[in-house]
Amino acid sequence: MDIPLFGDAPNKRRREINLGGTHTATSHNDILQEAKLRRIQRDDQRRRQDAARRIQHSWRGYAAQRDVRRRLRSTFEQDITSLTGLRCLVLLGQDEEALARWSAVILSSRKDILAQSDQSAVVLLQRVSRMILRSVSKNPHSPHAQAHLAVLNALLSDNPARATLSRYLVSHGFYPSLRQAVSQLPVPAPKQSSILSPLATLLTAPLSIPDLLPLSLRELLLSVLTIPLLPNRLLPALGPFSVRLPLASLDLVPLDIINDPALSSIESKIHLLANLAAFTPPRYSALPVPAFAVYLQLCALLMNALPTHALEPPANRPDATKSWADGDDSDEEIDTKVEIVSSFEELQSLPQLDERTRKRLQTLPSPDHISTLLRASQNAKLTPTIISFCFALVTVWPTRRDKVLGTMVAYNRGSLVREVYRSYVRSSPLGRDESYSEITNPDYAAHWPPLLLLAELYTQALLTMGDDEFFSEGKNPDVPRNPLSLDELKVYSRKLLNIAFALYWREDAASAQESVPGLGQVKWENVRDKATKCLQALHARDSRRPFTTPEHWLVTAHMDMSTFIQAAILEEKQLSQPEGGRAPLLNKRQIAYLSPRLGVLNNIPFAIPFDVRVGIFRRFVLNDMQMRGVSEWRGRGTHRVTIRRDHISQDGFDRLGEVDLRSPIAITFVDQWGQEEAGIDGGGVFKEFLTSLCKEVFDTDRGLWLANKKNELYPAPHSYATESHSLAWYRFIGRILGKALYDGILVDVAFAGFFLAKWLGKQSWLDDLASLDPELYQGLIFLKHYTGNPEDLSLNFTVAQEEFGETRTTDLIPNGSNIPVTRENRLQYIYLVAHYRLTKQIKKQSTAFFEGLSEIIDPKWLRMFNQQELQILLGGVDTPIDLDDLRKHTQYGGLYDDHHLTIQLFWQVVNTFTQEERRKLLRFATSCSRPPLLGFKELNPNFAIRDATDDEKRLPTASTCVNLLKLPRYTSARVLREKLLQAINSNAGFDLS
Known part of the structure; x- marks a missing residue:
């Protein structure tokens, strides 16, 4: 046969060959795509075959498993109560129907099965009990839950293997499973519930195994006592559950439990704290000291880990932190009346708590609870834990601070304050002069709670402590002794001063927001604030009645x-x-x-x-x-104002109300006939205007001001003074006094210390009331020390005041007329009365005054001084007049110079004056009898003497507006002395010539 050329098959299409030597792009891409498609088809076929094999395998396995389970179920049903039936139950796995059947049968006829102690049976019972536990946790309301719980209780109670079973279950999620079940219970729990009692019993079953108690108790705390509203969920069975709680063994729980992941959320910490507060306080007296100490430490750690305000009602977060000790009109930060920049702190997100949980937590800071706590902790070993607990409580719960601190201060007549200082603070390394800069050392963490709690306690005590008690040495039985002696206060105040200064002096401002080691959420800024507040209160006492040397408060040794x-x-x-x-x-x-x-x-x-x-x-x-471009008295922007001599205050109010008083003011007086007065314009005659204005506006007959027995002024508290036109006058007067401070003009006006405190944003104290109303002050001191029942005095939380012949009553707190004053709340009443009289009655007046003052003087400038120093800044220092200093800074005019005969005689005569006569001379020439604090170089303008006339029969005159004495050219020292004394004692008038 013929063989095809080149091996081609007779019926195969001959392959086409491109004799051009290259393939086209299209044919090449087709070949690649075809190869890719065939590869994908082969992969898909392989996946299909693999999937089919897996399905077949799974189906065969499922069928086999179903067959095995059918046989297991059949065997189980044939002999439920045998060991074989138990084994089949375990092999069946989480079969709810089989578990329910087994529990029902066991309970009805074969409880003895649960008491088997051979190893194989115990292992099987372990597995079954875990399966039953899962069933209950999944649905505690199922029809079979009661039987399951009964089986579990039987296994873990009267059972030879209960220890083994308990150990197995606790290590395999016993308490987390029960947490899941309890969390599904309704709130409140129904009165008739078939599962509550066995469930509550089961919760405490493992706790009866001694060697398992530490682990079981830890797991109970973490899983069960962190359940919200736990007492409400267990209410019908709450009594037995509470009795079985081994709180006497709390010392077996390590405190590092606070770091467990189960307590990572704020809510879990709060609920554990609330549940501990529900179960533990009724058993305080029965708790062993170690268990009580761990309870207090654990509560302190929980509270320290919470953000401030976390336990407050929503209405008190985060800025409504006022307590009765702060007052509802607290002047602690008077800056709030003017523009304030936002806080530097970032507010934390706070949890929303159920009202029942909040109510349960409110027992912790209650006076009754704190008193019970202190009585139960008479053992000295508990004092450090009480300190930590109470310090954490007042830190996390600021609005309840006064209740806690007030109760602690009053406890056993201040003995706790004394013990905290003498046992823990006196020997503390914190705040010592030689190591003041090392206060942030982490090794000092344990020393902070007692020192800071003492600062809080003593600040609270000072709110209602009179000077008689403050300086008491215990010799007078009718006057309580100061908890700390004056020598102890000197040491303690020095510690606080070093601490506060070191914390203010830190260059790294951000470090103030760092937490203090060992104090949870407490920051260095909080430490600084607590130390500062107590320090300021102690210094205020020392300023009014010194108990230290002036050098005691200085830190000049620490800086250049x-x-x-x-x-x-x-x-x-x-x-x-x-x-x-x-x-x-x-x-x-x-x-x-x-x-x-x-x-x-x-x-x-x-x-x-x-x-x-x-x-x-x-x-x-x-x-x-x-x-502002004003460097001299005659600077740019001088405002010229015409004032009628017989309408000084009204014209000043009308024409200077909106003028920038920091600019120079040129005053021109107009007499009663409408003629402009001539005057020496040393910056206008503003000083004379200011002196005359002060005489008018501070006249107590005008109704804006009242004077105490020391003739010190404060705003009138009656309703007239709070009307809009009166408040406008207070604002104007504040502006005018601001102008005096700004220009360095001394004003011969004395203000009451409690009113000056308002200028500085400071708190008024009970002892300030003595300068306002001595009778009321003595009455409150009597009430404070009254040994009988205060309710016999028939007092309530109201205050009565008389105005224009009528007496009206004001509630100090809501519904105060129906709240009697008792032994427990009398300190609150005393504070509120003093606060009302010293602060609330003049709140609007003080606010208006300070608004005007702060327009001229930056508030932070004023805060560099206390009340006494501010009075000196306003009116000069009440010290002997230094004639050498006055002469050194005296200027002469006209024919006079330092060598003129009359001037020589003048200084000889004045040198013979008494200090009282020198003050009268200074007042005659400058309108103020006190010299400037820094000497007469600060008198603005300088003291000056000018020749007036050669008529030696004339009296000396003065232009107080420019501090000018116009002295005739006397040639006799006797005549000069006689005329000068006559002039200064007769208050010779202002002379414009």
Whole structure:
């Protein structure tokens, strides 16, 4: 036969060959796509075959399993109560129907099966009990749950193998499973429930195994006592459950439980705290000391781990933190009346708590609970844990701080305060002069709670402590003894001063927001605030009636003063000249954050010498003048104002109400005939205007001001003073006094200390009431020390006041007329009465006054001083007049110079004057009898003497507006003395000639 050429088959199409030597692009792509498609088809076919094999395998396995389960079920049904039936039940797995059948049969006829103790049976019972537990946790309301619980209780109670079974279950999720079951119970629990009693019994079953108790109790705390509203869910069975709780063994639980992941959320910590508060307090007296100590420590750790305000009602978060000790009109931060920048703190997200949980937690800070706690902790070993507990409580729950602290202060007549200081604070390394800068050392963590709690306690005690008690040495049986002696207060206040200064002085402002080691959420800023508040209160007492030396409060040894002054001035200038516009008014905390030097000056100014602070104040004013382009009295922007001599106050109010008083003011007086008066324009006659204005507006007959027995002024508290036109006058007077401070003009007006405290944003104390109403003060002191039943005095939470012949009653708290004053709440009543009289009655007046004052004087400048120092800044220092200093800074005019005969005679005569006569002379010439604090170089304008006439029969006159004495040219010392004394004692008038 013929063989085809080139091996071609006879019927096969000959392959086409491209003799051109190349393939086209299209044919090449087709070949690649075809190869790819065939590969995909082969892979798909392989997957299909593999899937089919798996399906077949699974089906065969399922069929076999179904067959095995059918046989197992059949065997199980034939002999449920035998060991074989039990084994079949285990092999069947989580078969709810089989489990239910087994539990029912066992309970009805074969409970003995549960008591088997051979190893194989015990292993099977372990598996079955775990399966039953899962069934209950999945659905505690199922029809079979009661039988399951009964079986579990039988296995874990009267059973030879109960220890083995309990150990197995606890290590295999016993308590997490029960948590799941209990969490599904309704709230409140129904009165008739078939599962509550056995479920509550089961919760405590493993706790009866001694060697298992530590683990079981830990798991119970973490899984069960963290369930929200646990007592409400177990209510019908709550009594037996509570009795079986082994709270006496709490010391077996390590405190590192606080770091367990189960307590990672805020809510879990709060619910554990609430449940502990429900079950433990009724058993305080029966708890062994170790268990009680662990309970207190655990509660303290839980509270320390919570954000501040976490336990507060929503209405009190985060800014409604006022308590009765703060007052509902607290003046602690008077800056709130003006513009405030936002806080530097980031607010944490706080949980929403059920009202029942919140009510349960409210028992912790209640006076009854704190009293019970203190009575139960008489053992000295518990004092450190009580300190930690109470410090954590007042930190996390600020609105209840007064209830806790007030109860602790009053407990056993202050013995707790004394014990905390003498046992824990006195020997503390914190705040010592030689190591003040090491306070952030983590090794000192354990020393902080007692020191800070003592600061809180003593600050609270000072709210209602009179000076008679403060300085009491226990010799008078009718006056309680100060819990701390004056020597102890000196040591403690020095510790606080070193701590506060070190924390304000830290250059790294962000470190203030770091948490204190061992104190949970407490930050260094909180430590600084607590130390500062107590320190300020102690210094206020010392300022009014010294018990230390002036050097006690100074920290000049810790710094170079000249560097401090320059840095403070620079920092203030930077804060006063922000980029982009007007500087915001900052509160004390914000200033401390931005500027360490200003933080010291605004919070603990007494750490810096007074004369240094006055110099800094004058530099602040000078910087402000320069910033606004006013460096001299006759600077740019002088405002010229005409004032009628017989309408000084009204014209001043009308024409200076909206004028920028920081600019120079030129006053022109008009007499009663409408003629302008001639005057020496040393900046206008503004000083004379100011002196005359003060005489008018501070006249108590005008109705705006009242005077106490020391003739010190404070705003009138009656309703007339709170009307809009009166408040406008207070604002105007504040502006005018601000102008006097700004220009360094001394004003011969004395204000009551409690009113000056308002200028500085400070709290008024009970002892301030003595200067306002001595009778009321004595009555409150009597009530405080009254040994009988205060309810016999028939007092309630109201205050009566008389106005224009009518007496009206005001509630101190809501429904106060129906709340009697008792032994428990009398300190609150005393504080509220004092707060009402010292603060609330003059709240609007003080606010209006301060608004005007702060328009001229930056509030942070004023906060460099206390009340007494501010009075000196306003009216000069009440010290002997230094004639050498006065002569050194005296200017002469006309024919006079320092060598003129009359001037020589003048200084000889004045040198023979008594201090009272010298004050009268100074008042005659300058309108103020007190010299400036920093000497007569600060008198503005300087004291001056000018010749008046050669008529020696004329009396000397003065132009107080320019501090000018116009002295005739006397040639006899006797005549000069006689005329000068006659003039200053007869108050010879102002002379414009």
